[in-house]
Amino acid sequence: MTSKIENLASTLASVLGEAATVSIALGEVTVVVKAANYAATMLTLRDEPSLRFDQLIDLCGVDYSTYGEGTWDGARFAAVSHLLSLVHNWRVRVRVFAPDDDMPVLASVTSVWRAANWYEREAFDLYGILFEGHNDLRRILTDYGFIGHPFRKDFPITGFVEMRYDPEQKRVIYQPVTIEPREIIPRVIREETYGMK
Template identity: 75%
Template sequence: MTTHLEVLQNALATALGERVSTTVALGEITLVVKAADYYGVMQTLRDDAALGFDQLIDLAGVDYSEFGGEGAWDGLRFAVVVHLLSVKHNWRVRVRVFAADDDMPLLPSVISLWRTANWYEREAFDVMGILFDGHNDLRRILTDYGFIGHPFRKDFPVSGYVEMRYDPEQKRVIYQPVTIEPRENVPRVIREENYGTK
């Protein structure tokens, strides 16, 4: 007897063929697809009756630059991970696609397939700097419009580049270079001899 997961694996293999590589771990299927095949694969996942992935649950950008420790990762740096749900068949799949260019990560938008991708793609652009070709409103969604950089990238400084404060003389909010001095906090532990014995 085949399990629910094996039925999904067979349906994915039949519909997608060599366009994806499939891994199964912890009862979940992950499809890795090339950037050039991304939109076509996503359209097949939605439109193929045997698959029927009608809902995009999540889309997130990932920076793999420090994955696995110092210098362990030698693949492409930026990826988008998408989680899809088929209500009809009651199964889920994860799709991972790597942007071909680390300097300007660009992937096709899937808004025309799932409208819910709109804000997720905006978030991935805002915090990771991943661009989505065909997105009709790709602008910042979490950070300020004047924000410089992408704060979830591994090379973004923890303190940021600028800080914001209200200037009472100008009567407005201004941006200025960060004035925080980096420092190391060492916790001080105080132990009492008779603590908890009373």
């Protein structure tokens, strides 16, 4: 007897064929799609009657540069989506890797699910992943003049600029970061009689 998750995985494998890799881990089904097949696969996931993933729950960016303590040798950036089928009551995770680490570009799925609009803007803002076909790809969480993408693993913790209110100019100003990097070593004080009572 097959479980519901195994049934979903086999249905996905038969419908998607060579266009995707389907796996089960920790009770969840994950579909890994190549960037060239991404838009068509997402459309199939929504429109195929045996699947009917009609709701996009989430879409986020991921930076795999230090994944597995630096043992990762695949593409650096990915977009991960979570889909829900209300008709069949099942969920699936879809992962697609951007082929170019220097300029990560993926197809937009806003034409498939309108809910992808702000999710793709967030992935662009925080990770620098560009979504081709998105009609309003601009920053959503950081300031419009912000430099860089703060969730990338190589982004400095202190950032590049700091913002403060200047009472003389009566406005917010931006200036280079003035925080000096330092290593904090905890000071440990041990008593001679510690633990001997």
